[in-house]
Amino acid sequence: MKIMVPFGSIWLDADNNGLTAVSFHEIIGHQTNAFTEQAALELAEYFAGKRQAFTVPLSIQTGTPFQQNVWQALTMIPFGETRSYLEIAQAVHSPKAVRAIGQANSKNPLPIIIPCHRIIGKNGKLTGYLGSSEQDGLSIKQFLLELEKK
Template sequence: MLAATEQGLAGVWFVHQQEHLPDCSRWVTDDTHATLLAAALQLSEYFQGQRQTFEIQLHPAWGTPFQRAVWQALQRIPYGHTSTYGDIARDIANPKAVRAVGAAIGQNPHSIIVPCHRVLGTNGSLTGFAGGLDRKKYLLALEAAHA
């Protein structure tokens, strides 16, 4: 599911995603809105292995400053690579905040575009993903095949 406001892409969620959706009162309802069309096209290219980065304006106001710092760190993980919760905590200069990083990742409203699927447990294990671990495994395999 895609959602946008006049300020940018508000979110990307999977059907039956585990997390709650943010306030939708400001979402645009026009299916032909430029942001929604661009997001749909870029996601289609991603799933075809033709896109490794996204060029779309994200809605700027979601999340706390800490969450936004975590989400920005996620965007620095290269396509086809993975990171750990501890790596992200160190990247945002808060190395003891590993659990808080995990919580912030779990609230990421921009699945795939802000690549929370690239974060693994310290031992390389697949850990929580709001879209489900099968989807996380699929996304990582897709990227590995096209990196």
């Protein structure tokens, strides 16, 4: 399912158990069902400043156990707050795995819903987003962080 958001389009996909993907690129063969409809509504509320947490059921079918632990840790970051890669590494009991945290972030199948945009560098600077340090990714990350500070 394609939806429009303030910075362009995103695509949603789901299986019979929950939302499986949020993508900034078209998902070929995506499904529209009750979970994508719920996610679309919750994302609209989020972008309107009326939602701080997502309740749509998730169905994560990808990722290593380590990546899934990282994604779970990301869901614990409160709305409007940030954490460093090091803080997440410590939260998943792998304090030397800072680079691996970055890799796990780049593989997050549900950006925004699983708030990988809330991870910043130890020095407080924005780092890559969506698996890229390109300006488009960083501008989306900055937009999401500013949205949450309002």
